[in-house]
Amino acid sequence: MEREISQAVIRRMPRYYRYLDELLQSDVERISSNELSNIMHVTASQIRQDLNNFGGFGQQGYGYNVQYLHDEIGKILGLEEIHNVILIGTGNLGHAIANYVKFEKLAFRMIGLFDIDPKKIGSEVGGIKVMHMDELKDFLKDHQVDIAALTLPKENAVSVANELVDLGITAIWNFAHVDLELPGDVVVENVHLSDYLMQLSYSIAQKNK
Amino acid sequence: MEREISQAVIRRMPRYYRYLDELLQSDVERISSNELSNIMHVTASQIRQDLNNFGGFGQQGYGYNVQYLHDEIGKILGLEEIHNVILIGTGNLGHAIANYVKFEKLAFRMIGLFDIDPKKIGSEVGGIKVMHMDELKDFLKDHQVDIAALTLPKENAVSVANELVDLGITAIWNFAHVDLELPGDVVVENVHLSDYLMQLSYSIAQKNK
8 A cells, every 4th residue: 555544544543443453353344434434433425435445345235344453453554473572671560561451362472571679579470470671682582572552651751762773673552641752663652641630621721711 | 712723722721731841840030931841852833833722922032931821720720710520530540640740839639539449438538538439419519519530440430430420520531441321511631541552562563564
């Protein structure tokens, strides 16, 4: 596919995947774009437009085959590959991230946890022993790591991110409250929690106007 | 202001606020849109367009007064008001959220934590004692609550959200992995963690093509 797909469309794809997953779990085999529109609260035309970016998947008069559409969106999102994930910073947020996402199901597998706090080294989170950052280099020699999650304070995030990139990491899931400046071939997904809180505060202010 | 401002612009405003806050902390008094463009990696024209949605704030030949722009964006984001926040679900993510965001500074104040797990009731998180959900109704009689953060499993999120709305809560910061269907006057900001992970996975798949 040569044409660039807009960020807005890409941001909506995981939501389609999530709904299709629930439909599958409810043994729904096929669904019309109108029905999908009703449960997702987006217009049927939006759904058709979004999916047409990737080739359509629907059939006139039949709608969508749920399993097929689920799997195709999964492929688009790269979920047919298992991604090995490591996490740096095993505070509360690190614990939450290590446990929260159903990694296996979503094609993500947590394989290593790292910290610098002596109190945390050797403890277990979700069955994985926390290692010292000094062990990271050797760990990366022995393991393929596809994604590093950064759940550490802003103050350390920039230097750790640079270290990770030097060691060959090319995808970062960043929870530290700072924008990372990394080489262009490194993909970064930021989750700036307080940005979302400020958006909520904006919505409240708008409503109270 | 009558004109609807696009979601994309609103999503960018917290980032401006964050950068201006850092400039203030570095005692920068004024900045041109070109300089701001360089540090934020967005075009100067994008910055001017974004800010013009709210009335501009810049002066030809001077640029932006950092304190003034910071404070004006703060007002737009509703940060001149203190928001009282409660949190439902004191697992790892709840702990992280209660501690992570610098609530005071950002005009958010955590005032109550709730759970249903007997092991958690009475324990303290960030100096606040965890209460049982049964105490929520009385708590809301005595306290103004502006935002409820939901950091609890998807299975309980829908019923708890409905209960909160029945009790008068009108803004929800939802971390549960489900879209809440609530009355139109309730504002909801979703943080679906695995959606972000899937976006990252998409970017990795695109890069490896």
